[in-house]
Amino acid sequence: MTTERTLSFTEALERFDPTLGLEVHVELNTASKMFCGCSTVFGAEPNTQVCPVCLGLPGAMPVLNAKAVESAVRIGLALNCDIASWCRFARKNYFYPDMPKNFQTSQYDEPICFDGWMDVTVPDAEGQSVRVEIERAHMEEDTGKSLHVGGATGRIHGADHSLVDYNRAGIPLIEIVTRPVTGTRESAPVVARAYVAQLRDLLLGLGVSDVRMEQGSLRCDVNLSLSPAGSGLLGTRTETKNVNSLRSVERAVRYEIGRQAAVLDGGGSVVQETRHWHEDTGITTSGREKSDAEDYRYFPEPDLVPIAPDADWVESLRARLPEPPRERRARLQEDWGFSDLEMRDTVGAGALELVEGTIAAGAAPSAARKWWLSELARRANEQGLELGDLPVTPADVARVQALVDEGRVNDKLARQVLDGVLAGEGTPDEVVERRGLAVVSDEGALSEAVDRAIAANPDVADKIREGKVAAAGALIGAVMKQMRGQADAGRVRELVLEKLT
Amino acid sequence: MSDLTRLTAAEIGARLASGAVSSVEVTQAHLDRIGEVDGAVHAFLHVDAEGALAAARAADERRAAGSPASPLDGVPVAVKDVLATKGLPTTCGSRILEGWVPPYDATVVARLRAAGLPVLGKTNMDEFAMGSSTEHSAYGPTHNPWDLDRIPGGSGGGSAAAVAAFEAPLAVGTDTGGSIRQPGAVTGTVGVKPTYGGVSRYGLVALANSLDQAGPVTRTVLDAALLHEVIGGHDPADSTSVDAPVPSVVEAARRGADGDVAGLRVGVVRELTGEGYQAGVQQRFDEAVELLVEAGADVVEVSCPTFVHALATYYLILPAEASSNLAKFDAMRYGLRVLPDGVDAPSAEEVMRATRDKGFGDEVKRRIILGTYALSSGYFDAYYGKAQKVRTLIGRDFAAAFERADVLVSPTAPTTAFRLGEKLDDPVAMYLNDLATIPANLAGVPGISVPSGLADEDGLPAGVQVLAPALADDRVYRVGAALETMLTKAWGGPLLDRAPDLTRGDA
Numbered sequence A: 001m002t003t004e005r006t007l008s009f010t011e012a013l014e015r016f017d018p019t020l021g022l023e024v025h026v027e028l029n030t031a032s033k034m035f036c037g038c039s040t041v042f043g044a045e046p047n048t049q050v051c052p053v054c055l056g057l058p059g060a061m062p063v064l065n066a067k068a069v070e071s072a073v074r075i076g077l078a079l080n081c082d083i084a085s086w087c088r089f090a091r092k093n094y095f096y097p098d099m100p101k102n103f104q105t106s107q108y109d110e111p112i113c114f115d116g117w118m119d120v121t122v123p124d125a126e127g128q129s130v131r132v133e134i135e136r137a138h139m140e141e142d143t144g145k146s147l148h149v150g151g152a153t154g155r156i157h158g159a160d161h162s163l164v165d166y167n168r169a170g171i172p173l174i175e176i177v178t179r180p181v182t183g184t185r186e187s188a189p190v191v192a193r194a195y196v197a198q199l200r201d202l203l204l205g206l207g208v209s210d211v212r213m214e215q216g217s218l219r220c221d222v223n224l225s226l227s228p229a230g231s232g233l234l235g236t237r238t239e240t241k242n243v244n245s246l247r248s249v250e251r252a253v254r255y256e257i258g259r260q261a262a263v264l265d266g267g268g269s270v271v272q273e274t275r276h277w278h279e280d281t282g283i284t285t286s287g288r289e290k291s292d293a294e295d296y297r298y299f300p301e302p303d304l305v306p307i308a309p310d311a312d313w314v315e316s317l318r319a320r321l322p323e324p325p326r327e328r329r330a331r332l333q334e335d336w337g338f339s340d341l342e343m344r345d346t347v348g349a350g351a352l353e354l355v356e357g358t359i360a361a362g363a364a365p366s367a368a369r370k371w372w373l374s375e376l377a378r379r380a381n382e383q384g385l386e387l388g389d390l391p392v393t394p395a396d397v398a399r400v401q402a403l404v405d406e407g408r409v410n411d412k413l414a415r416q417v418l419d420g421v422l423a424g425e426g427t428p429d430e431v432v433e434r435r436g437l438a439v440v441s442d443e444g445a446l447s448e449a450v451d452r453a454i455a456a457n458p459d460v461a462d463k464i465r466e467g468k469v470a471a472a473g474a475l476i477g478a479v480m481k482q483m484r485g486q487a488d489a490g491r492v493r494e495l496v497l498e499k500l501t
Numbered sequence B: 001m002s003d004l005t006r007l008t009a010a011e012i013g014a015r016l017a018s019g020a021v022s023s024v025e026v027t028q029a030h031l032d033r034i035g036e037v038d039g040a041v042h043a044f045l046h047v048d049a050e051g052a053l054a055a056a057r058a059a060d061e062r063r064a065a066g067s068p069a070s071p072l073d074g075v076p077v078a079v080k081d082v083l084a085t086k087g088l089p090t091t092c093g094s095r096i097l098e099g100w101v102p103p104y105d106a107t108v109v110a111r112l113r114a115a116g117l118p119v120l121g122k123t124n125m126d127e128f129a130m131g132s133s134t135e136h137s138a139y140g141p142t143h144n145p146w147d148l149d150r151i152p153g154g155s156g157g158g159s160a161a162a163v164a165a166f167e168a169p170l171a172v173g174t175d176t177g178g179s180i181r182q183p184g185a186v187t188g189t190v191g192v193k194p195t196y197g198g199v200s201r202y203g204l205v206a207l208a209n210s211l212d213q214a215g216p217v218t219r220t221v222l223d224a225a226l227l228h229e230v231i232g233g234h235d236p237a238d239s240t241s242v243d244a245p246v247p248s249v250v251e252a253a254r255r256g257a258d259g260d261v262a263g264l265r266v267g268v269v270r271e272l273t274g275e276g277y278q279a280g281v282q283q284r285f286d287e288a289v290e291l292l293v294e295a296g297a298d299v300v301e302v303s304c305p306t307f308v309h310a311l312a313t314y315y316l317i318l319p320a321e322a323s324s325n326l327a328k329f330d331a332m333r334y335g336l337r338v339l340p341d342g343v344d345a346p347s348a349e350e351v352m353r354a355t356r357d358k359g360f361g362d363e364v365k366r367r368i369i370l371g372t373y374a375l376s377s378g379y380f381d382a383y384y385g386k387a388q389k390v391r392t393l394i395g396r397d398f399a400a401a402f403e404r405a406d407v408l409v410s411p412t413a414p415t416t417a418f419r420l421g422e423k424l425d426d427p428v429a430m431y432l433n434d435l436a437t438i439p440a441n442l443a444g445v446p447g448i449s450v451p452s453g454l455a456d457e458d459g460l461p462a463g464v465q466v467l468a469p470a471l472a473d474d475r476v477y478r479v480g481a482a483l484e485t486m487l488t489k490a491w492g493g494p495l496l497d498r499a500p501d502l503t504r505g506d507a
């Protein structure tokens, strides 16, 4: 593997315009596979979720999963697509050991969803959005998964033998293909990333997929081409396969821009091919050449009948679509009174739903944001967890804030309450009870503690009597120490000043 | 006990019901007959004596308990080797599936078992049902019980010969372009291709998915109807299966046997008679039509001009679908695996190539190449696309013809059985055998072949085909049964009584 020459991003953009195209494969979270009743649960022992149909045994026949069609239509509607009134599956014929039938049951010239769009908010570009046109979203089945054994790289080259797990074969996939995205210039990498991120949120909101890129339930292929700056032409594109994290999408686009620019700049021409993405080194390498002559010999799948979604049914699905993420965000930002930066941070931290839930449970928006984005974000980070995976609910957080508002705990104690909740000690109230964390509100006890502090620090007391109110801090600290922190510092201050002025 | 093999399935069912015989006796009699004659006929690729007798015992127990599973409970059946049978080898007549034992039953087989029919074994066929003579079986041809030097038809020659040689009272075949009906015609037996979707294809190893249809192979029309009602009906596992009740074919066969065809409009298809049809075949057909006229049917001539393109259409659509279906035979998961000669540590692709080279016969390779070509980009529209358009036109010709006639008739096959080897080197001559049967597959309509008599010139059986509109399978049974009754009367007994006695070596 040799590293190819690249031009710097700035240089590349001086000379060329990038054109993007994204193909995203989404595994649906239906309980059963596309064409058989096998389970789709991730992570099972290899080849335990298979049957004659998904193993492609002679004689077996597919039966279409109606839930998958529903999910496909909902995705199409959310992407502003037209829904075909009549369409078919087709066979995509090619030989590969992880494909049991040596053809993939897919859709060809009759996709179920077509001609849609999504407005993508570009981060770091104030209020700017790019309309990405969706060419099609079609249904197909996933292939099995090959494990190449004995080679150094885990790739087929150099491997000694390969094992195939067919658990994944036949899992419903939706392939979402954009039209070429032009005019994004230096934003191309972030636009690509933002598109995939926004698509992921949209799919999550629809509840049709787990959209876990690390588990492969959302996979991205990046198409990129360059043309001379300002020429308006379309260059030869490469297709970089399996770019499976948001960060990688951005990096892969950036890398291909630099690489192709160097090729073109050196008088060469870009080869139309598929390329492999290397997460570790951040580069792409040549895969198989993808000539126009590649012929999948598509024809309509004769074992399945055409799909003709009923128009009323489609409309009923449209009526029940969740609010699109972008609109929802705008509405929430307005409701909560967050600044653009605060909102972006909230979304970026994956805390939108958590903050929303916390507010719904009674907390003020700023308090909800503060807890999740500072205290809890720090803990999640320390433990290498997603915020949402912390063992604390939005309702718990709202209750902790309520305890503060009621004066029953102070900020310091509140953090200890959260510690207890995170440690599995129960609800916030139970933690307060068990750990004895409530602030002392017994006026007599507080008053005695203040008296003791004054007696022990006569110099300080004199300064306050002389009007140096700022010195009160030392006495307050002494009282808090006596009370082991379980006192309302504000009330202690009042008592000190009452007694000395 | 050997006379048990001469009984029809309906007769066996009646005797089982009355307790006159047991299923074990009937099944054993057929196994004995197989032992006696199959060395010469080679109708079976695999005989499952043990399984059949176990099923027979279970059937006898149900009969004894007064709860038979069906009217055919305990009547043995042979199954074409293209249907998946759990625990029984299924080769499709191909080397590439040698030794494959499916882990599941085809729906048709499951229904046979559920209805209590002991499965005697798997019958021979042209490799992956590609052929009209069984000569393309990787395991050697089946011989026609009427003349062991002749072909039994194909691809389902094994099923037809098994029934004609009294090795089984019933068999299941599959018909993609005539593979049930043409063997029926040349062996003097009855074969029915039901309406497309009338019988589940789940577990039928596909030749051409849009054309394939399983159906009964028997010696009488009533037996075919009885078997049809066992295997027919909607199957959720086959998306192309028709979600409608099975037509009352047994009732139609009984009604037809009474000679009830008065007022029935019978269309003789001009394009499926005359030139290209052997004189004796044509003569027997004309006489059969005459009998229908005498019985009160209104016979008219109809024209289906696009039928002349049916063969060409068929030989584009079939290879296209087959080339894709057969891709799964790649040595990765089941069946034959051949390592290439002289290659150290061969890749998966090299193993696939070597296996497919050794595992497929010439006719299969020919059609894979044809189909691959027809689907290739740049040729798709001219070949596969055009063929689909002609297919639509053929359907329209049928629709127009059925405006004028309730059923259509023609000779089933243009000739009687030819000699083994005679057409092996001439694929097109071989393909022409299915000239009259192919249109029904392209349009998905039902068809039956019943014996029309022996051709004068060679004394070999010929068949008459009756076609009806989709879902009107009952009509082909009604007319088929009427012809059977009238012709049997004219012959003075069943045609098969004139077949040579295979046990005396005078065939």
Ligand SMILES: [Zn+2]
Pocket (backbone or CB within 6 Å): A033, A036, A037, A038, A049, A050, A051, A052, A053, A054, A055, A170
């Ligand atoms: Zn499965």
